[in-house]
Amino acid sequence: MRYDLVIFDNDGVLVDSEPVSNTILAAYLTELGHPTTYEESVRDYMGSAVHRIHELVLERTGQRLPDGFDEVLQARVLDGFARELQPVKGIGEVLELLVAEGIPYCVASSSTHERIRAGHRRTGLDEWFEDAWVFSAEDVGRGKPAPDLFLHAARAMGVEPSRCVVVEDSPLGVQAAVAAGMDVYGFASMTPSDRLAAATGLFSEMTELPRLLA
Template identity: 75%
Template sequence: MRYDLVIFDNDGVLVDSEPISNKLLAAYLTELGHPTSYEDSLRDYMGAAMHRVHDLVLERTGQRLPEDFDDVFHRRVFAAFERELEPVAGAVEVLEKLAADGVPYCVASSGSHERIRVGHRKTGLDRWFDDERIFSSQDVGRGKPAPDLFLHAAARMGVRPERCAVVEDSPLGVRAAVAAGMDVYGFTAMTPAGRLSGATRLFGEMPGLPALLC
């Protein structure tokens, strides 16, 4: 292993949540009078913290979303997670391999701590991530594409940025990792390779990741 720390994005990398949450986000924005397709949501919001949704709607329409927007959206998402959420195919095997090899890893997600934990409990990934391995955009002032979250995770884990590998599936996440001075492995299962062109390497199936990291 040529890295001292592997930092995973969560949504779409560890848990297969992007289709669920983006369908719900598109439907809720449309319900509120801001017509949004599933494809629009993936393009504009995949990998982003919730403040980006508020910022883009305000920028484009001059209107603010309701004060309870985040709460209502998360209630809908968490209910759907309980019904539908699964781990990304191969993610458990990758975590098993890293643990067996003694390679430190953590998760750094644009999602809230509550969202991360709800997803991990539902999918059984909570056995792999204690509190010291979970970092959220809530922990820093700026979410992706700013490098702050990844730099925060590396500092808390005691590893220099250049010794970190980031696993990401969104353009915003790739930009954040590059800005942090970290190698980034772009997961193309849901995102066209061309949108992750800044990544160090691209891969399409999670079981192939350990070989790339070595």
């Protein structure tokens, strides 16, 4: 394998959380007087940290989201995860292959540590990720599309950015990986491939990933 570290995004790459979380986010924003469809939530917020939601709503409406927005959103998403979250099809086989070949991997996500861990427990992926291999936007000053999170993960794992590859499903994540000087493969399962065009390569089924990494 030509990389020394595989950095996985979490939502939509490891766990099939985007349909759950974006349905909940769209409904909550609409409830607060900011009408948002599921499709608009995916387009505008998929792959981003929660501060981006605040920034875009303020920029577009001149209104700030209420105090406690983050906590209510997180509680609703975690409840949704507990009821219906599933792992991305085929991710277990990819992780088995990396372990068999001795290739280090980690996760670098815009989600909070609590949300990442809750999703992993629900889907059984927690057995694949030690705490030291889990990185969140909470750990850095700026989330994606800034490169900070990926650079932080590479530094913590002791690997040069040029020897890392990122697996992402959002335009913001691809942008962050490119800015970090890393190869990035875009998982075009939910996101139209043209929105991931800046990626090193694209794939639509998780079973295709090992070939790209080889």
